[in-house]
Amino acid sequence: DHFDVEETLNLIQQQGVAIIPSYVSGEQLEALNAEFETMIQKVLAGEKIKGCVHREFNAGTGISVQREGADTSVLPMTISFFDNPVMEELKNKYMGASASFNDVVYVANDVVGTHHYANDLHFDVLPTLKFFIYLTDTTAANGAFSCIPGTNQETIKIREKYGKNISFKNRELTRISEREKDAIPVESNAGTLIIFTTDVWHKAGTVSEGERRIIRGHCRKPKHQPSKIKSLVKKIFFN
Numbered sequence: 001d002h003f004d005v006e007e008t009l010n011l012i013q014q015q016g017v018a019i020i021p022s023y024v025s026g027e028q029l030e031a032l033n034a035e036f037e038t039m040i041q042k043v044l045a046g047e048k049i050k051g052c053v054h055r056e057f058n059a060g061t062g063i064s065v066q067r068e069g070a071d072t073s074v075l076p077m078t079i080s081f082f083d084n085p086v087m088e089e090l091k092n093k094y095m096g097a098s099a100s101f102n103d104v105v106y107v108a109n110d111v112v113g114t115h116h117y118a119n120d121l122h123f124d125v126l127p128t129l130k131f132f133i134y135l136t137d138t139t140a141a142n143g144a145f146s147c148i149p150g151t152n153q154e155t156i157k158i159r160e161k162y163g164k165n166i167s168f169k170n171r172e173l174t175r176i177s178e179r180e181k182d183a184i185p186v187e188s189n190a191g192t193l194i195i196f197t198t199d200v201w202h203k204a205g206t207v208s209e210g211e212r213r214i215i216r217g218h219c220r221k222p223k224h225q226p227s228k229i230k231s232l233v234k235k236i237f238f239n
Contacts, residue, residue, distance in 0.1 A: 144187050
């Protein structure tokens with residue numbers, strides 16, 4: 001459950017992504033999966049969980065968890081897992097101490113038929129550092145995260161060119177459809193941690209069999225932090 005901060009920082013800055021297999025295992029992974037199932041079951045049954053907002057897909061389920069104020073009796077591991085000093089150290093060195101730190105965590109269950117904006121190769125409208133965990137063994141067939149390492153450098157140029165024109169209304173400026181074939185799926189075991197800047201061109205894989213279970217924390221500089229969780233969920237859950 002550890003990674004070298006300086007080595008990871010260098011990978012993020014240069015390649016846009018770092019992969020740490022088996023970062024979570026054993027009882028900790030079991031607890032995260034158990035809480036995942038509890039969240040999914042409760043929201044689908046129409047029950048409310050303090051600090052959680054349900055995001056409906058055409059198929060599958062997404063949930064946002066606002067860590068501060070969330071129900072620790074229901075989600076103790078989900079809340080505590082992302083309060084990690086090594087993660088925070090990396091965030092501070094990459095984005096600065098004023099950037100938010102995993103204040104909102106997203107839980108997603110993609111199934112056959114799930115489709116959302118993240119299935120298109122893109123970079124995020126809002127620059128974000130994400131800590132992304134596979135809760136089950138994940139391959140291209142069940143929706144592995146895919147990316148093109150190093151393209152974060154290209155995104156810098158795109159942002160310089162279009163500036164404030166890059167927005168949720170002009171989302172097409174962030175879509176890179178002509179490079180879809182170059183995206184590399186990160187196929188790995190349950191418990192793998194993927195740390196990436198959303199300036200790297202990336203996508204969620206399309207599930208053709210089974211399901212994809214992931215959980216991820218988001219970090220953003222103050223100017224990129226939505227003021228209300230409802231606004232955040234509406235705009236950027238799958239950005």
